Amino acid sequence: MLSFSTASHRAVRRLLALVLALCTVFASAACGSAASTDANGLRNVTFMLWWAPDTNHIGVYVAKNKGYYREAGLNVNVVAVAQSGAEQAVNNGVADFSLSTLTNVSTYATKGAQLKQVMQVQQKPSAIWCALKSNGAIHRPRDFDGKTFATFGSSESDAVVRRMIQTDGGTGTFDKVTVGTSTFQTLTSGRADFGGFYSTWEGVQAELNGPELRCFTEPDYGVPGNADSIGVITSNKIISSDPDLVKKFVQATQRGYEYAYEHGDEAAQILVDEAPEANLDIALVKKSMKMIIDGEYWGDRAKINSGEQTFGAIDYDGTQQYFDFLAQSDAYTDANGDVVTTAPQSKDLATDTYLAK
Known part of the structure; x- marks a missing residue:
């Protein structure tokens, strides 16, 4: 699937x-x-x-x-x-x-x-922003700085990621690559370093079948309200x-x-x-x-x-x-x-x- x-x-x-x-x-x-x-x-x-x-x-x-x-x-x-x-x-x-x-x-x-x-x-909110757990360069949102974001081209997602990075002490600058069909595949192929998922679906899927993820939630890093x-x-x-x-x-x-x-x-x-x-x-x-x-x-x-x-x-x-x-x-x-x-x-x-x- x-x-x-x-x-x-x-x-x-x-x-x-x-x-x-x-x-x-x-x-x-x-x-x-x-x-x-x-x-x-x-x-x-x-x-x-x-x-x-x-x-x-x-x-x-x-x-x-x-x-x-x-x-x-x-x-x-x-x-x-x-x-x-x-x-x-x-x-x-x-x-x-x-x-x-x-x-x-x-x-x-x-x-x-x-x-x-x-x-x-x-x-x-159930959105989570994740890198592969095997990616030793990313341990918190400010580590997204300078990395590549697996995106579908949304200015909304850019705003969320930027706010999370800046709240965690980073500058909020990152590169982007457009996702084809699956963010999982984009990360495991090495084309991108991090992307967005729903904890209640893809997060569960990753727990059951892999790959292991390291994830961060929006409310913990400055994004207000319910997205x-x-x-x-x-x-x-x-x-x-x-x-x-x-x-x-x-x-x-x-x-x-x-x-x-x-x-x-x-x-x-x-x-x-x-x-x-x-x-x-x-x-x-x-x-x-x-x-x-x-x-x-x-x-x-x-x-x-x-x-x-x-x-x-x-x-x-x-x-x-x-x-x-x-x-x-x-x-x-x-x-x-x-x-x-x-x-x-x-x-x-x-x-x-x-x-x-």
Whole structure:
């Protein structure tokens, strides 16, 4: 199975913003599925994968398997990510819902997209920035100075790495090489010295199968807020034209993730069974879910169970801190490639009004 780094999840989405979507805006009504019904009278809904099936998507597969969507009157079709990217597909009506980060929504918004996050699953960062453990020249972030970064070309990732190096006492200067398919392969081949991963997926994969990594986390080295605000997105058009559909999908999906948060091993098996095309390793999926649950990446479990915290609520403050950091780092650009210095506002790009409280 190929490994994709956090840089890919973040950066590829930035680059794809400029790629043509599969359908034009004028043809989006014909491309979308939410207006039709299946033979059982269920509303057809298209959910597009953000990348390959993994534990970020697990709640959707659990909701399908447990019949939560059917109970809501929905027939949810999970489809592979489009060449144009999931965000662009949702923006143009090719898909009704997908996963993304609120950071990606903010980046697309500066380019004119009309997207909104309607449920935030991940409540704290899981990004790790790593070198091979065998690389004796790198023991802390300031050692990235003068080394080669395996990147997908994102100014966001550059800003994060630079801040981490400078917080650790370095200058923040580094070379870059563009990753082909796998950051792991780029590091082991010697083409680069360090790169970005998700601790809850690639980090687990490295623990199980190697290579051994030496990693550093963003909050420990000066990067504020929550960069990895993974959750469900839809278009402003669907929200305005069919808010009941959004409510039904969000609440059924919310149930799926909540179930997975309480039954990690069972949810892992459901993901493996429901996404056979991904050839997922059950040991990897189970260990990933254990890390998510033990680390409470999706929220404080005790507070969720007591009702004090709503699963899927938007972290407006944490995401805004990160947006402000990116704007101060000149990481935002408009559709013409010009730098946008005013930070997007998370309160304008997300809503948790459709969640079951």
